[in-house]
Amino acid sequence: MQERYSRQILFDGIGEEGQQNLQKKHVLIVGAGALGTGNAEILTRAGVGRITIVDRDYVEVSNLQRQQLYTEHDANDRIPKSVAAQKRLREINPDVEVDGKIMDVTVEEIDQLVSNVDLIIDATDNFDIRFLINDVAQKHRIPWIYGGCVSSYGLSFTILPGETPCLNCLLETIPLGGATCDTVGVIAPAVQMVVAYQSAEAMKILVEDFEAVRRKLVSFDLWKNEQSAIDVSRLKKEGCPSCGTSQTYPYLSYENQTKTAVLCGRNTVQIRPPKKVNRDLNALVTQLENQGGAIEQNPFLVSYQSEDRRVVFFKDGRVLIHGMKDIVEAKKIYHQLLG
Amino acid sequence: MVIHVNGEQRELSNDIQTVSDLLNHFELANKKIIVELNANIVDSSQHEEITVQDGDRVELVHFVGGG
Ligand SMILES: [Zn+2]
Numbered sequence: 001m002q003e004r005y006s007r008q009i010l011f012d013g014i015g016e017e018g019q020q021n022l023q024k025k026h027v028l029i030v031g032a033g034a035l036g037t038g039n040a041e042i043l044t045r046a047g048v049g050r051i052t053i054v055d056r057d058y059v060e061v062s063n064l065q066r067q068q069l070y071t072e073h074d075a076n077d078r079i080p081k082s083v084a085a086q087k088r089l090r091e092i093n094p095d096v097e098v099d100g101k102i103m104d105v106t107v108e109e110i111d112q113l114v115s116n117v118d119l120i121i122d123a124t125d126n127f128d129i130r131f132l133i134n135d136v137a138q139k140h141r142i143p144w145i146y147g148g149c150v151s152s153y154g155l156s157f158t159i160l161p162g163e164t165p166c167l168n169c170l171l172e173t174i175p176l177g178g179a180t181c182d183t184v185g186v187i188a189p190a191v192q193m194v195v196a197y198q199s200a201e202a203m204k205i206l207v208e209d210f211e212a213v214r215r216k217l218v219s220f221d222l223w224k225n226e227q228s229a230i231d232v233s234r235l236k237k238e239g240c241p242s243c244g245t246s247q248t249y250p251y252l253s254y255e256n257q258t259k260t261a262v263l264c265g266r267n268t269v270q271i272r273p274p275k276k277v278n279r280d281l282n283a284l285v286t287q288l289e290n291q292g293g294a295i296e297q298n299p300f301l302v303s304y305q306s307e308d309r310r311v312v313f314f315k316d317g318r319v320l321i322h323g324m325k326d327i328v329e330a331k332k333i334y335h336q337l338l339g
Numbered sequence: 340m341v342i343h344v345n346g347e348q349r350e351l352s353n354d355i356q357t358v359s360d361l362l363n364h365f366e367l368a369n370k371k372i373i374v375e376l377n378a379n380i381v382d383s384s385q386h387e388e389i390t391v392q393d394g395d396r397v398e399l400v401h402f403v404g405g406g
Contacts, residue, residue, distance in 0.1 A: 231378075
């Protein structure tokens with residue numbers, strides 16, 4: 001019955017007991033881009049009990065070079081990533097309970113999202129959400145695994161609440177700007193290297209072999225042939241508001257949230273209404289038909305193209321405005337179309 | 340001078356004296372970065388004071404957001 005997992009059961013670090021442990025665990029993967037699809041596929045094949053994978057975006061043709069769960073069909077039909085990922089993961093291994101959620105994760109939904117979760121894998125593309133994950137992980141004492149990559153470079157760090165420094169200890173403030181896959185690109189091997197670090201750490205935590213967890217911050221550059229591992233335990237700060245002796249979880253307060261965001265790799269601005277709405281897509285299509293331009297619709301979203309501009313409306317109220325990074329200009333268009 | 344950066348041997352100009360100079364040279368000055376010099380983490384407030392010497396082993400890890 002466990003034939004599917006025989007090779008990893010033979011592996012000393014996992015064994016029968018480890019496999020049973022894996023099958024009882026629930027992993028939350030935040031983001032279904034390059035890191036998210038890589039981690040999700042490995043953990044699904046490994047037979048983790050339950051995987052929740054969330055993403056706010058849909059598949060585009062420029063994702064296919066590195067986002068391993070998606071096909072050209074998904075890109076042509078603009079299928080939301082979490083929907084396409086869920087479908088593929090269930091095909092790979094029906095033993096695993098896979099739940100794909102179309103969701104822009106913010107402070108409003110994160111508490112609920114992490115309930116009954118044993119491990120969080122960071123597969124996001126920005127530090128706003130990582131600081132949110134960092135605080136919620138400390139609050140609920142859930143281990144999480146940071147990963148990041150651009151060009152041929154990547155890094156990873158495992159955060160164990162109560163033990164290792166947290167992301168806030170290492171960074172102190174949210175980094176602004178910096179290279180993104182938008183500006184300098186990324187190659188798939190760099191993604192896969194980070195995925196390998198993250199998923200190996202995930203397995204150690206899920207089989208409860210905490211001694212094996214790598215305590216160092218690791219980084220590499222596959223093109224410059226560099227690698228590095230730094231012991232950062234000295235950077236754990238008593239006064240850290242996220243993990244120190246008096247925790248306030250500053251990034252879980254509503255004031256610290258961004259409502260608009262420029263999406264990595266997309267030249268796109270996302271606008272999210274202040275309150276969750278359930279957008280009536282059919283009514284929206286009727287409204288947009290009066291404006292001219294091309295309209296496409298699937299059960300999850302409406303895509304509207306007028307001249308060189310494309311605007312995508314999700315059922316949950318979010319709007320993506322493509323072809324720009326200017327938030328002010330994007331808001332103008334948002335209000336022009338929706339009033 | 341020759342120093343080891345992230346495991347690779349690098350021949351560097353002698354104009355490079357401090358950790359700050361080194362970060363400028365590798366275009367990492369504006370990044371969120373952790374610097375380890377001969378197995379000790381260098382506080383970011385000391386990048387301009389701490390000097391690098393021939394034969395030093397430096398690890399430079401900068402944070403990136405992509406994923
Ligand atoms: Zn901390």
